[in-house]
Amino acid sequence: MSQPPATLFLVDDDESVLRGLGRLLRAAGHVTKSFSSPAQFLAQLSGDTPGCAVLDLRMPGLNGLELQQVMASKGCHLPVIFITGHGDVPASVRAMKAGAVDFLLKPFDEQHLLAAIEQALRKDAAARAGRAERAVLHARHAALTPREREVCTLVAQGLTNKEVALRLGTTEKTIKVHRARVIQKLEVDSVAELVRFVDRLGQG
Numbered sequence: 001m002s003q004p005p006a007t008l009f010l011v012d013d014d015e016s017v018l019r020g021l022g023r024l025l026r027a028a029g030h031v032t033k034s035f036s037s038p039a040q041f042l043a044q045l046s047g048d049t050p051g052c053a054v055l056d057l058r059m060p061g062l063n064g065l066e067l068q069q070v071m072a073s074k075g076c077h078l079p080v081i082f083i084t085g086h087g088d089v090p091a092s093v094r095a096m097k098a099g100a101v102d103f104l105l106k107p108f109d110e111q112h113l114l115a116a117i118e119q120a121l122r123k124d125a126a127a128r129a130g131r132a133e134r135a136v137l138h139a140r141h142a143a144l145t146p147r148e149r150e151v152c153t154l155v156a157q158g159l160t161n162k163e164v165a166l167r168l169g170t171t172e173k174t175i176k177v178h179r180a181r182v183i184q185k186l187e188v189d190s191v192a193e194l195v196r197f198v199d200r201l202g203q204g
Helices: 015-027 038-043 064-073 091-096 112-141 147-158 162-170 170-186 191-203
Strands: 005-011 031-035 052-058 081-083 102-103
Touching: 005 015, 005 038, 005 102, 015 031, 031 038, 038 064, 038 081, 038 162, 052 064, 052 112, 064 091, 064 102, 081 112, 081 170, 091 170, 102 112, 112 191, 147 162, 147 170, 147 191, 162 170
Parallel strands: 005 031, 005 052, 052 081, 081 102
Antiparallel strands: none
């Protein structure tokens, strides 16, 4: 299934800023969607579209920092760039600690904004690829039986077939059968790959 194009979600209550920002970013070749309020943006929020969010800091209702929190609470992982005419150090620190890519003061340098957006899009693409890979790993691991998961864990810890058999109270021959099935279901070619698989699974 084809993925929708990366989209820049612009949220600013100042219509003139929103229009200017949209023109600038579209001229640079980006797809944009503009929202004049956080509520309008949240009503259409979907984590399915790749891209990033460019948020004004000071808006009526939810401010930019609060909107960033709501996005996170809804499982929206879009990278965020803040733009503001009222920034201060505590606000910028709070934004960056929450994962913002950049915090730009108006009037900002256009090239700086475009560079921040490119960084945000790369970050989003990498995060999506990582989540997709982990989903595949979890699906393969979920196909193991409870006994095969035990064998998988112990083999990944470096135990031999004999040691695994002793630990689980069965025969070495039985463990060899389970181990072969584990390797087949996880689609790995060796114990070394199985160890790396379990490590990546744990990172998810």
